[in-house]
Amino acid sequence: MPRAEDSQQLEANDTQSPSNEMPDRDTMRTMIDCVRQDVIDIEAFYNCNFSSTRTQRLKDYFNSTLSGLLAVPYARLDLEGQTDYVLLQKYLHRQLRGLKAFESAHKELEPLVEPFASVLVTLLERRQSVTPMTGKYAADVLSASTTEARGRCAKIRDGKLQMSGDEARFAAYRAVDVLHDLLRLMREWFEFYNGYDPTFTWWVAKPHELLLGALQELAETIRKDLVGMDNEDGNAIVRQPTGRDSILASLDAQFIAYSPEELIKIAEKEYAWCEDEMIRASLELGCGRDWKTALELVKNMYVEPGQQTSLVHELAEEAVAYVKKHDMVTIPAIAEKCWKTYMMSPKRQKANPFFLGGESIIVSYPTDTMSHEDKLMSMRGNSRPFSRSTVFHELIPGHHLQYHMIARYRSYRSLFSTPFWMEGWAFYWEFLLYDSDFTQKPEDRIGMLFWRMHRCARIVFSIKFHLGEMTPQECIDYLVDKVGHERAAAEGEVRRSFNGDYSPLYQAGYMLGALQFRAMRQDVVDNGLMAEKEFHDRVLKEGQMPIEVLRALLTGKSLRKDHKASWRFYDL
Known part of the structure; x- marks a missing residue:
């Protein structure tokens, strides 16, 4: 084709006219x-x-x-x-x-980067198509752009170019990204010609050097004076709420038949269940009904420095052994054995205080360069009970198994990747193993419930932020109060949620996707359409897609070509 x-x-x-052509x-x-x-x-x-x-x-x-x-x-x-x-x-x-x-x-960025940014982009695109240009012409463009960038710097510093309000601050934050992108691409542009066209180099070398300096200076000036970020460590949390219409559009794209307000109600209902379970586990630990005291006890069940990677491998083997013993999903030998372990840098831990994973696992644990307080917060946030579910979420039967299967079965559907399928699947296994004899000790249940509360809180704070109902600081406070996060971990969680390029629904995808998988399991497995292992294997082999569409496929239901979300997978 x-x-x-x-x-x-x-x-x-024309569905009415007969045809033998298929x-x-x-x-x-x-x-x-x-x-x-x-x-x-x-x-x-x-x-x-x-x-x-x-x-x-x-x-x-x-x-x-x-x-x-x-x-x-x-x-x-x-x-x-x-x-x-x-x-x-x-x-x-x-x-x-x-x-x-x-x-x-x-x-919104034009007052900060135009017209010189578009002129420079024209140079970049002429290089891509190898359109001839003289060195003098290029030098003229670079020189004029340098003058404009310097003039923009002066206006910002003199207070003649101001941008007030959260929306303008986020625009300035994005302008810095544009300038960094131009810096990277203009370096590549120059190296394409440098030395290969001696006349070009003669004209352009110095103007190019001055342009890079002016772009860097403008980026730093915007970052400091308009965004309010004084250093390069990325501690500030900057994001503009997308608004209710944007959330509704995202819900439509993900085939979610609920309003933002209904999703918050789902999260609050799940959180109430978690809190009851927390109290029950707290009573077993002898901490009474004060589950936060029990949580503090569990946080301190961390391993000594240097032992975290050994713990990760021990926990990974434990999860694989349990899933294989109960024949819950097919685990190919290569998927089971071929994953690597990396350590997360202190800088990256500011935005990702917990483990990351997928094709490999990236362990979050303090180094000797971190302050005493930061070390303890990292160790407490990655204690053994906390890490137990994180490891199988990231590896097997979670993300690592997903990535293994995505690469081998219907990989073309990765075009339709969604956090409801990707994150929902990994978190769904936390549901399954919590309900099984895999989780017997109260401290392990508390560790898993912590993450479950965390995912409920993610729905609330991310949606309310994008509705304009919570500030980043209120989101941090919410995580500390409702989930029991270490404050630095809560800051990292909110920074990661809002400073990156996550969609408004990404953080909600964990819990809501898991609830969808659980409801689909009831439709398919509990109703006898498939056995448990067949169901899990089929999900992985069908590839990535919104779960309402996957449910229709697994149950043999034909959808209209203009199908809209209609599945109410959760009773409010």
């Missing part, structure tokens, strides 16, 4: 494979995120692909093909909506 943007119009989708069973898979690679190629060629040309090329591509998709005879696709059709159509609409929002957001 040709690439999607070059596809000829396919047979019209789409090839690989029609949709081929189209999705083309989209995946085409988007990679477009973004690699137009490699400046600030480029209006890049945005337009992507818009043209997605619109053209959508037209080709709509011509596919949906009713004649098999169930797998219809699933892929629904997923691809939702993906294309989501990308087009995202590009529109991206263009709007970039207009």
Whole structure:
């Protein structure tokens, strides 16, 4: 099949007219494979995120692909093909909506970086297409851009260019990213010509050096004077709430049939269950009904310095042994044995105070360079009971097993990656193992309940922040008060949630995805459609997608081509 943007119009989708002509069973898979690679190629060629040309090329591509998709005879696709059709159509609409929002957001940066940023992007794109240009022309552009960047610095320092309010502060924060991107790309641009065109180097070497200095100075000035970040350690928490309309659009894209307010109610209901369980475990530990006292006891069950990596491997083997003993999911030998361990840097721990993982595991533990207080907070935040579920969440049967299977089965569906599938699956296993005899000791139950409370809190603070109902500081306080986080860990959690490029629903995906998996299990396993192991293996082999769509596929339900979220997986 040709690439999607070059596809000829396919047979019209007239479900009433008879036809013996059926789409090839690989029609949709081929189209999705083309989209995946085409988007990679477009973004690699137009490699400046600030480029209006890049945005337009992507818009043209997605619109053209959508037209080709709509011509596919949906009713004649098999169930797998219809699933892929629904997923691809939702993906294309989501990308087009995202590009529109991206263009709007970039207009907010114009007072800080335009017009010189767009002029420099033109140079970068001429280099990409190897369009001839003289050294003098390039030097003129660099010199003029340097003057503009320096002038912008002076205006900011003199108070003539001000941006007030959280929205403006976040725009300034994004402007710094644009300038850093330009710095990186202009260095690569210069090296492409340097030495290979002696006349070019003669003209451009000094203007290029001055431009880099001016861009760096402007980035630092914006960061300090407009964002309010005095150093490079990234301690400040900067993010603009996306608003209710954006959350609703994200819910639609993820096939979640609940409002933001209903999601908060789900989180609060789950939290109340966790608190009751915490009290029960606290009583068993002799701490009475004061579960926070029991939590403090469990935090101090950490291993001595140098022993954390050994603990990780011990806990990983324990989880694998339990899952294999009860034949809960297939664990390929390579997945079981071939994962590596890395240590997380002190700087990275500021945003990621706990373990990370997937293809490998990255262990969060203090080093000798950290203060005494930070060491203790890190050790307490990664105690043995806390780490027990973190390890199998990140490795097997969680993310490492997911990544292993994604690479081998329907990998083309990685285009439809969603935190509800990715994070929800790993957290779903925390549900299963909590309810089993894997978790017998009260301290282990408290460790798992801590994470469960944490995921409830993530729904509340992330959605309320994006609704404009909580500030970052209130989010930190909420985590400390409701979950019992160490304050530095709470700060890192909120910083990671808002300073990165996470979608508004990413942090909600853990708990809500797990609840979806649990509800789907009830529909499929408890109703006798599949055995437990068959269900788990099938989920992994079908690949990534919103779980409502996966549920329809597993139960053999055909979806409308314009399917909208309708599954109420949780009773409020």
